[in-house]
Amino acid sequence: MFTIYFGLGIGVLLVLAGAATYYFAPRVGPNPFFGVRIGYAYASREVWNKSNRFGGLALAVAGVAIMLYSLVSGAKGTGCLTIDK
Numbered sequence: 001m002f003t004i005y006f007g008l009g010i011g012v013l014l015v016l017a018g019a020a021t022y023y024f025a026p027r028v029g030p031n032p033f034f035g036v037r038i039g040y041a042y043a044s045r046e047v048w049n050k051s052n053r054f055g056g057l058a059l060a061v062a063g064v065a066i067m068l069y070s071l072v073s074g075a076k077g078t079g080c081l082t083i084d085k
Helices: 004-029 046-077
Strands: none
Touching: 004 046
């Protein structure tokens, strides 16, 4: 049961971080603290916006995938981390 809740929690955190990156990073603009900070992203504002939209979406999709995997593996009892009482 812990496996399911842990996976769901991590998944929710990733979805929230991805949504924040997708929504706020293009509005904030290039900075050294928030967003997808790779060298090429600083080339122009357009590149910054596109890279952060893609990065935020990818992070949210990874979160959803982790949530689905934790539900499926927890239901089957095949999770890699199982803690029973």
